[in-house]
């Protein structure tokens with residue numbers, strides 16, 4: 427997977443874009459550069475298709491597409507900030523060829539919507555040069571309106587370029603990178619996304635060690651490709667057990683003490699709006715699970731345990747999984763093999 431990123435517009439002069447409460451060409455670079463850094467950290471090959479100077483708008487567009495074509499990219503992303511005549515329009519939107527609802531474009535809009543922007547959806551960008559001329563699947567993102575005060579307030583409150591780049595990166599991890607199932611690219615991307623959320627929650631709430639969270643997420647969701655991960659955003663198979671949110675129904679496979687397997691039909695599983703919600707709920711579950719009305723906590727030894735070997739073994743001893751060898755698999759197949767303990771420090 428090679429992704430071409432175009433930070434929209436030239437820096438100044440011909441082709442330099444809109445100016446509102448912030449200058450479009452400055453922030454397309456802030457967001458685009460932050461995005462490229464995140465992709466590279468996740469071992470995704472990135473081609474920078476940004477053009478800083480050109481004699482004309484046409485020359486700028488031609489050059490950007492030329493860079494993309496030479497590199498034979500799989501996906502082209504051009505980042506922009508919108509503007510409107512009355513300065514009243516607001517929200518995020520994305521343009522594709524023929525207005526096609528590519529998974530990546532839909533996910534990018536919905537992740538940016540979560541920052542607080544109105545989601546204006548996918549629009550027909552067939553008339554846009556970079557969309558029409560790029561061989562690869564092309565998406566032009568208008569993060570928000572740079573001439574609308576409310577949009578810019580939302581942008582800044584959410585964390586500006588870092589938040590916007592994060593939203594786009596997470597959307598790509600769930601879509602473009604996921605399709606390369608089983609490759610090192612997609613695995614590293616999955617580790618980075620889950621690791622960042624797990625580490626933040628560990629620093630804030632000190633429940634389950636990040637390396638163990640990541641290993642469990644990898645093992646239980648098959649790197650985010652399982653039916654529960656795809657259809658219910660659930661990285662861990664947590665059964666309904668008193669959950670009053672959305673549920674997803676599918677059969678469960680359990681293992682008996684003698685090693686044989688059996689199926690429990692029509693099991694109800696917890697379903698989520700995002701992987702982040704799934705990870706936080708899994709930590710809540712570890713922190714709160716009790717089978718005697720709260721007198722004793724089932725996972726008490728696991729909570730706050732700073733040693734991944736012990737934390738994984740306590741999980742199994744306390745009855746987290748019926749599968750034999752669950753703890754040893756977390757430790758050897760995932761934590762040590764992928765050096766996940768770097769998220770614990």
Ligand SMILES: [Zn+2]
Pocket residue numbers: 434435443444450506507508
């Ligand atoms: Zn623009």
